[in-house]
Amino acid sequence: MQKIVVEGGRPLNGEVRISGAKNAVLPILCATLLADGPMTLRNVPHLHDVHTTARLLAELGARVGDGGPGVVTVDPTSVHSQVAPYELVKTMRASVLVLGPLLARYGHAEVSLPGGCAIGSRPVDLHIKGLQSLGAQISVENGFIKARAERLRGARHVFDIVSVGATENVLMAAVLAEGRTVLENAAMEPEIVDLAECLIAMGANISGAGTGRIVVEGVEKLRACEHSVVADRIEAGTFLVAAAMTGGRVTLTHARPDTMDAVLDKLKEAGAELDCDDDRITIDMQGRRPKSVDITTMPHPGFPTDMQAQFMALNCVADGVAVMNETIFENRFMHVNELLRLGADIRIDGHTAVVRGVPRLSGAPVMATDLRASASLILAGLVAEGTTTIDRIYHLDRGYENIEQKLSGLGARISRIG
Ligand SMILES: CC(=O)N[C@H]1[C@@H](OP(=O)(O)OP(=O)(O)OC[C@H]2O[C@@H](n3ccc(=O)[nH]c3=O)[C@H](O)[C@@H]2O)O[C@H](CO)[C@@H](O)[C@@H]1O
Numbered sequence: 273m274q275k276i277v278v279e280g281g282r283p284l285n286g287e288v289r290i291s292g293a294k295n296a297v298l299p300i301l302c303a304t305l306l307a308d309g310p311m312t313l314r315n316v317p318h319l320h321d322v323h324t325t326a327r328l329l330a331e332l333g334a335r336v337g338d339g340g341p342g343v344v345t346v347d348p349t350s351v352h353s354q355v356a357p358y359e360l361v362k363t364m365r366a367s368v369l370v371l372g373p374l375l376a377r378y379g380h381a382e383v384s385l386p387g388g389c390a391i392g393s394r395p396v397d398l399h400i401k402g403l404q405s406l407g408a409q410i411s412v413e414n415g416f417i418k419a420r421a422e423r424l425r426g427a428r429h430v431f432d433i434v435s436v437g438a439t440e441n442v443l444m445a446a447v448l449a450e451g452r453t454v455l456e457n458a459a460m461e462p463e464i465v466d467l468a469e470c471l472i473a474m475g476a477n478i479s480g481a482g483t484g485r486i487v488v489e490g491v492e493k494l495r496a497c498e499h500s501v502v503a504d505r506i507e508a509g510t511f512l513v514a515a516a517m518t519g520g521r522v523t524l525t526h527a528r529p530d531t532m533d534a535v536l537d538k539l540k541e542a543g544a545e546l547d548c549d550d551d552r553i554t555i556d557m558q559g560r561r562p563k564s565v566d567i568t569t570m571p572h573p574g575f576p577t578d579m580q581a582q583f584m585a586l587n588c589v590a591d592g593v594a595v596m597n598e599t600i601f602e603n604r605f606m607h608v609n610e611l612l613r614l615g616a617d618i619r620i621d622g623h624t625a626v627v628r629g630v631p632r633l634s635g636a637p638v639m640a641t642d643l644r645a646s647a648s649l650i651l652a653g654l655v656a657e658g659t660t661t662i663d664r665i666y667h668l669d670r671g672y673e674n675i676e677q678k679l680s681g682l683g684a685r686i687s688r689i690g
C-alpha cells in the first residue's frame with residue numbers, strides 16, 4: 273500500500289495553484305443528469321471521488337468524456353438506469369446526490385444507502401424528508417432508498433438541521449418540480465452557490481442560494497451548459513495552514529478568498545499577515561511561531577468542520593492553549609491519537625479537544641483515518657523533527673489533487689512510496 277513520507281523542518285515558500293472544489297464538482301456532476309444534452313465542466317480536479325462519480329454516471333448510462341486537462345463532459349441523454357448500486361455508492365457518500373436528479377427527471381430512483389464513514393454516522397433522513405415534502409413516495413428496503421413520484425410538486429420545506437447534502441439533493445429535485453419550492457434553514461456553503469449557478473445556467477429558476485432561504489420556481493426541462501467549478505476553499509485553507517505552521521510565505525492563485533472569511537480570520541488571529549485580491553491570497557508568517565486559536569466548527573459562514581483537523585495540527589505547535597469544539601460530526605477527532613504519536617499534547621472531552629502547543633513534534637509512523645485527518649498528519653509532518661510516514665493515504669487521494677507535487681513545489685520534502 274502507498275505511503276507518504278515527509279521530512280520536516282523546511283519553511284514553505286512560493287506559489288501554488290488551487291484546484292476546483294471537490295465538494296462543488298461532486299453535486300454538479302450529479303446535476304448533469306438533469307440536462308437535455310452534453311454538459312461541459314471545467315476546472316474539474318483530478319480526484320478519486322470525481323472518478324468514482326464518473327463511474328456511477330456511466331453505470332446509469334451517461335456518456336462521460338475527458339475533454340482535456342480539467343475538462344469533463346457528461347452526456348446524460350443515454351441514461352437507461354435509475355439504480356445506483358451499493359458497490360459504487362458505498363465508497364463515497366456524495367453519490368447519494370444522484371437521488372434528487374434521477375427522481376426529478378425520471379419519476380423514480382433506487383439509490384443504495386451510503387456506507388458508514390469514519391467521521392460519524394451520517395444518516396440521510398433529511399434528504400428523504402425533503403424529497404417527501406415535494407411529494408415523493410420513499411421507502412428504504414434492502415439497503416436501498418426507493419423513491420417514486422410522477423411529477424414532484426413544489427412545497428415549503430424547513431430542514432430540521434442545516435445539511436449541505438440534503439439542501440443540494442432537494443434543490444436538484446425542486447428545479448424540475450411543478451410550481452414553487454421554498455427551502456428554509458438551507459445550507460449556505462459556497463458549493464451550494466456554485467451548484468445553483470450551474471443549474472441557473474441550465475435554465476433553472478433559483479434565487480437565494482447562499483442564504484438560508486432558497487426559492488425555486490420549477491421549470492419543464494433543463495438544457496446543457498458549460499460550467500467552471502469554484503475554487504476549493506478547503507484545499508486553499510490547508511496550504512495556508514501549511515505556510516503558517518512552517519513560518520513561510522506562500523501565494524495561492526486561482527483561489528476564492530471571498531469564500532473563506534472564517535478561516536482567514538483565524539489565520540490572522542494566529543499571527544499571519546494576509547494579502548488578498550479577487551483570486552489570490554498571500555500569507556506571510558515571517559518565520560514566526562503561530563499563536564493558538566480557539567475553534568468552534570459551524571455551518572457556513574462559520575468555521576468549516578473540514579478545516580478542523582488542519583487547525584488542530586497548527587495548534588499542536590502554536591504558542592498557547594486552544595479549545596477546539598467539533599459541533600458538526602460526532603466522531604471527527606480520529607486524527608488526535610495520531611498527532612499524539614508525533615508528540616502533541618491534546619486532551620479530548622466529548623466534542624471538545626484542548627490542545628497545548630509544544631515547541632516541537634518528532635516524526636513517527638502514523639495512519640490516516642479520513643480525508644482531512646490525512647491532511648493534518650502531513651501538516652504536522654512538515655514541522656516535525658525527522659521523518660513522518662503516513663499510511664492509508666487513499667483517503668487523501670479522495671480530495672487533494674497532486675498534494676505531494678504542490679507541496680514539493682513550495683520546498684517541502686515529501687514523497688510517495690509503495
Ligand atoms: C461532499 C460534501 O459536500 N461533503 C461535505 C458535506 O457533507 P454532508 O453533506 O454529508 O454533510 P451535512 O451538512 O449533511 O451534515 C451536517 C450534519 O447533519 C447530519 N445529517 C445530515 C444529513 C441527514 O440526512 N441527516 C443528518 O442528521 C450529519 O450527520 C451532520 O452531523 O458537508 C459537510 C459539512 O460541512 C462537510 O464536512 C463535507 O465535506
Ligand SMILES: C=C(OP(=O)(O)O)C(=O)O
Nearest residue numbers: 365366389578643644671
Ligand atoms: C468529509 C468530507 O467529505 P465527504 O463528505 O465527501 O466524506 C471532506 O471533504 O472533508
